Amino acid sequence: MTKPAVLITGASSGIGATYADRFARRGHDLVLVARNADRMEELAARLRAETGVTIDVMQADLAVDADVAKVEARLRDDKRIGVLINNAGLALAGAFEAQTAADLAQLVGVNTVAVLRLAHAVAPRFVAEGAGAIVNIGSVVGLVPEFGQTVYGATKAFVQFLSQGLAHELGPKGVYVQAVLPAGTATEIWSRAGADPSQVPPLMDVGALVDAALTGFDRREAVTIPPLQDGAQWDAYQGARLAMVPSFGATVPAPRYLEAAQ
Numbered sequence: 360m361t362k363p364a365v366l367i368t369g370a371s372s373g374i375g376a377t378y379a380d381r382f383a384r385r386g387h388d389l390v391l392v393a394r395n396a397d398r399m400e401e402l403a404a405r406l407r408a409e410t411g412v413t414i415d416v417m418q419a420d421l422a423v424d425a426d427v428a429k430v431e432a433r434l435r436d437d438k439r440i441g442v443l444i445n446n447a448g449l450a451l452a453g454a455f456e457a458q459t460a461a462d463l464a465q466l467v468g469v470n471t472v473a474v475l476r477l478a479h480a481v482a483p484r485f486v487a488e489g490a491g492a493i494v495n496i497g498s499v500v501g502l503v504p505e506f507g508q509t510v511y512g513a514t515k516a517f518v519q520f521l522s523q524g525l526a527h528e529l530g531p532k533g534v535y536v537q538a539v540l541p542a543g544t545a546t547e548i549w550s551r552a553g554a555d556p557s558q559v560p561p562l563m564d565v566g567a568l569v570d571a572a573l574t575g576f577d578r579r580e581a582v583t584i585p586p587l588q589d590g591a592q593w594d595a596y597q598g599a600r601l602a603m604v605p606s607f608g609a610t611v612p613a614p615r616y617l618e619a620a621q
């Protein structure tokens with residue numbers, strides 16, 4: 360049986376390039392997407408030689424509408440593609456009040472709008488086929504406002520919610536949706552973001568990260584958090600979240616809000 364092709368965004372370095380390596384070694388043809396075509400061509404040449412798979416390179420800036428539209432069209436029209444790895448992303452150092460509007464627009468555009476648009480481009484075809492997989496790369500930062508990476512974390516919270524919502528909507532229609540939440544991982548994101556080296560946490564090897572994420576993928580896990588040593592903590596978190604839902608049907612405020620503020 361022919362394996363589905365895999366479209367990977369952010370494939371020129373780091374986690375995306377590692378996903379490319381791993382899926383090529385699994386025998387999947389690839390479509391690589393990023394701005395740096397030279398780095399993708401270099402990776403593609405190596406992987407073609409080592410694995411024999413077919414690899415297409417698509418140069419695209421996912422902050423640019425026309426480029427996102429180009430990738431959307433490929434996802435809609437290329438029926439070989441059965442897996443979308445929504446990986447491309449960036450971080451942004453600095454305090455909220457000091458970050459520029461332009462930098463924030465780029466951050467939100469790539470980390471959320473592009474992720475949404477590409478998932479939305481491929482979902483109708485996957486639903487019609489009753490198959491397909493969408494992998495969205497979030498971050499543990501999306502769970503921790505206390506880390507002080509507010510807008511980056513907000514983009515990752517968006518990715519996580521989008522993924523869990525799509526898993527709820529598309530799972531029954533045969534489409535697998537996975538959210539992958541890495542913690543600090545040894546890639547170029549830190550230098551690109553202008554992070555203070557003294558503030559960079561201990562980092563996981565990128566190969567170990569992706570291999571763990573693929574274990575979750577193979578198990579069809581909805582939310583994969585490779586650095587979380589006790590998976591039961593996530594289950595408890597989900598349980599506590601869902602335990603609040605019945606209250607959301609209340610039509611009167613909770614008693615704690617009926618007493619005048621002291």
Ligand SMILES: NC(=O)C1=CN([C@@H]2O[C@H](COP(=O)(O)OP(=O)(O)OC[C@H]3O[C@@H](n4cnc5c(N)ncnc54)[C@H](OP(=O)(O)O)[C@@H]3O)[C@@H](O)[C@H]2O)C=CC1
Nearest residue numbers: 369371372373374393394395421448498543544546547548
């Ligand atoms: N490393 C870490 O600690 C963690 C990373 N993540 C997430 O993992 C994902 C991958 O990041 P990582 O591999 O670490 O970092 P890298 O900086 O190594 O890779 C980022 C990738 O995204 C691509 N990219 C960035 N901006 C654009 C753009 N405008 N258009 C198209 N592609 C773009 C880059 O390619 P190019 O420059 O060629 O366009 C590159 O291939 C991101 O979503 C990140 O948020 C999540 C948690 C932890």
Ligand SMILES: N[C@@H](C=O)C(=O)O
Nearest residue numbers: 450498500542543548
């Ligand atoms: N990219 C990292 C922070 O900048 C992360 O998501 O942990």
